[in-house]
Amino acid sequence: MTDTPARLLRLLSLLQTPREWPGSELAGRLEVSPRTIRRDIDRLRDLGYPVEASRGSVGGYRLVAGTAMPPLLLDDEEAVAIAVGLRAGAGHAIEGVDEASVRALAKLEQVLPARLRHRVSSLQNATVPLTRGDGATIDPRTLTVIASAVTSRERLRFGYLAGDGAASKRQAEPYRLVSTGSRWYLVAYDLDREDWRTFRVDRVSEPFATGARFAPRELPAGGEDGAELLARSMSRLQPELHIDVTFEAAADVVAARLPAELGALEPSGEHSCRLRTASRSSVEWVALRLALVGCAFEALGPPELVEHLGVLGDRLSRAASRPSAAGRT
């Protein structure tokens, strides 16, 4: 029988509950003798899982932090919670964990029981993506399909909407998924164009992995990495914003409410500071973050940011002014 391994897994699962388990109770639950439990604990320790024991009358075993991640044994609700959390996060890629986060999501969704899937998607619908206003929302499913294809080295077919509005069908060998600020890009070898391309993931539709495996291809000019390739083509795609804003509040107050990725603040007085930085985020996103700082500020540039702030300010002011008699029905 597959007795012992199964028991070890169950034991691991019990020990992940944040409480202490006396050996006798574990023995009862797993229906073996206490001696076997002691041996199992030994085994787990040999495997590298740091099981800590406290002696005495209220003692017991507990799994603590070690040097390697033990397998996480989640119950249904926890799995759903993680899936929902990751999906929500996948939209506004947190710098530094972007790709890993999608990988984890792909891994989880690969084995997520069917009965939990609808719970995930319905919960996700309840949380509107906090996207910038340009409507470039990304379907987490798209991301996970692409991520799977990247790691399994399978060819990918998908529809793509080019920048000029032309729709096309593509077939490509996906190389890597990269995120910059709040956008996702796929670096891939386009089989029809016979060249390396970068695709904006929010313009990819219905990607699906054809089973066909491919051998990793050399990237173009030697030594280059996917991120570089992306950086090159992105400089054509996504204009850089040269942000220049002064806040009427002390630098430390503002810094606490501003994402670090936006850049550093220079204090410019007792109660004011200035943000000068370049960003590839969208105007809408930057405007939102600025508004959320919660103090008065003044945008000096770029012009499109100033304009967007003006439009937004206007919209809100009008929303608050009850122009009931004005042009509306």
Add this chain to the structure above:
Amino acid sequence: MTDTPARLLRLLSLLQTPREWPGSELAGRLEVSPRTIRRDIDRLRDLGYPVEASRGSVGGYRLVAGTAMPPLLLDDEEAVAIAVGLRAGAGHAIEGVDEASVRALAKLEQVLPARLRHRVSSLQNATVPLTRGDGATIDPRTLTVIASAVTSRERLRFGYLAGDGAASKRQAEPYRLVSTGSRWYLVAYDLDREDWRTFRVDRVSEPFATGARFAPRELPAGGEDGAELLARSMSRLQPELHIDVTFEAAADVVAARLPAELGALEPSGEHSCRLRTASRSSVEWVALRLALVGCAFEALGPPELVEHLGVLGDRLSRAASRPSAAGRT
């Protein structure tokens, strides 16, 4: 030796990679004969993990979705990504998975290797919580400590800042962690007051679980649940907003960009719709969500919402109007 169980775990880990593994390759990696691999696959299937096999020359094994969650084997980066994602999510509790999400976070952090912890916290600092403006940010650590105490039934000591500004030390038996919209509450039996209380988690400071275990206590009036107790005391704490807004856009367009928890829209014409609902969210939060819809709208009430929109609109307009600088393009 603890050979077989360890191998099964490694096998499970390999199979979670989204790709197909031919038996021979698995045999090579795990340094056993292919026959043993076939047997191991059998064992996993017996344990309930649905391993799918495709035959043919490009075939192999793959772990697919089954009826139960298999143990998730994460690498370092994935673990960090999940921790960061959950922490970010813990702030704005997604309705329905609130508690589970915190439980999962507690479970993960219990075993998260020390060398990864600083990565999590530094990454978290990079993402400013998208909180409403009232500054009631919640430290995820606080939540996880409380969640652990709830599941392990340990007494909790913590500092508390009452609504009237009075600080105090509390000792309590935590019963449940509940979130409503975007706030967290702890339902607990206060040992000093000798009665049930609900505490706002954002006002809890330095909670720590004394080792002392306690026996679950009966909730007050029969049949009541933690959520009810909370609802009762909350009606005193958190005023309800009666929101009334008209949007100048079709109902389905607006609905797609509005959190479902805010309530339902009534179409009021070809290109307009109305939102009338009650919410316990903060004014700042509601205002933000309205602004993010991205179309013109008009707030009819409540007054504090209208006022807040006015302030915000004013601030943005002034930010865009460059009262001081005159020249630069």
Add this chain to the structure above:
DNA sequence: CCCATCAGGCCAGGATCCGGCCTGATGGAG
């Protein structure tokens, strides 16, 4: 001081596991 807990040695019997060899079935590529 006593009791609960963890820690681990020793032993015997039995279950389990492994490798190797075999036969079939199945799907993809040439």
Add this chain to the structure above:
DNA sequence: CTCCATCAGGCCGGATCCTGGCCTGATGGG
């Protein structure tokens, strides 16, 4: 269409491992 790589699984012999039981010690709390 044919060939090949893959999965599926039966059978067997020998080595290995696992379990339960019993023991002695150590440690911490009430």
